[in-house]
Amino acid sequence: MAQPERDERLARAFIELADTLVGGFQLVDFLHVLTDHMVELLEVDAAGVVMVDARGRLVDVTASTHTVHQLEELQLEFDEGPCRDCCLDHCVIPPVDLTTRAAADRWPRFTKAARTAGFTAVAGLPLRLREEVIGAVNLFHTTPDGLHPADLRLGQALADAATIGILHQRLSNDQAERVSQLQTALNSRITIEQAKGALGAHLDITPDAAFTLLRAYARSHSRSLTQLCLQLLEGTLHFGLFAQSDKDKHPGG
Structure with missing residues (x-):
């Protein structure tokens, strides 16, 4: 990525x-x-987020790829991994080379x-x-050497900004609404998983490729990803909208 583009x-x-x-957060x-x-x-090649629920448990909320969703779920099932350590120790987990015996x-x-x-390689940011x-x-x-210290510092700054944003939003809600917000996020995750599965089956593409199409459409049309996926599942949005986008990405297909 060129520097001016990166700065923007x-x-x-x-x-x-x-x-x-904002309304409809x-x-x-x-x-x-x-x-x-x-x-x-x-x-980096992928990123995922886990959150702490009202009972202090870790829950998998979102990831940039289907594969990372599965890895986040395995972290919680195995009770081991960078996200778990990150939340437990309240600290950054520096890059870990997964090819080593120590890992x-x-x-x-x-x-x-x-x-x-x-x-x-993997790292964790609280x-x-x-x-x-x-x-x-x-x-x-x-x-193994793809995660650099300067990038981790920038990543932590982004994570801090997101945390402040989430906590400011929570302050505008009462406790019941805060609990409901995370549950809604988990429900939304299921909706997104179902939509990318349905789209992937319809277009005969992988879940990750379907997810890329859904996110690109939501971003380019300034739409909520959750609402987009819900409309797709309800049949008020047609799969054909994404077929052309898939052809554009794979003109030889």
């Missing part, structure tokens, strides 16, 4: 992550914006799953404000 994207990222006091859409910026600005000893099942998925940690962001890379 960086400015837009911080503006978007501060813009939470959707947590899952907001976190998709965060992962999109993380992937593009830090030049296998630290997170044996997660490391094996991540390596099988093609990732060789979503925190002072002593309060509300979740964490995982960054995944396919090369």
Whole structure:
């Protein structure tokens, strides 16, 4: 990414992550914006977010790819991994080379799953404000040395901006609404998963490719990703809208 383009994207990222006091705020859409910026600005291969629910449990909320969604769920199932350590210790998890024995000893099942998925490095950034940690962001890379210290510092700045935005938004709600917001985000995640599965089956493409088409359409039309997926499942939005976009990406297909 050229420097002027990167600077423009960086400015837009911080503006978007501060813009939470708006009508119709959707947590899952907001976190998709965060992962999109993380992937593009830090030049990582994928990113995912887990959040702390009202009972103090970690829940998988969003990810930039279907594969990372699965890895986030495995972290929670195995009770091991960078997001878990990040939230437990309230600190950054520096890049871990998953090809090493140390990684296998630290997170044996997660490391094996991540390596099988093609990732060789991972890091964790807390979503925190002072002593309060509300979740964490995982960054995944396919090369062991792909996560640089300067990029991690920028990633933490983005995570901090997102945390402040979320906490400001929560302050405008009562406790019941705060709990409901995270549950709505989890429900939205299911809707998105179902929509990308349906679109993938219709176009005979992978879930990740379907997800890319859905996100691109939502972004280019300034639409909520959740509402877009819901309309697709309800039949008020037609699969044909995405067939042309898929042809544009694969003109030889």
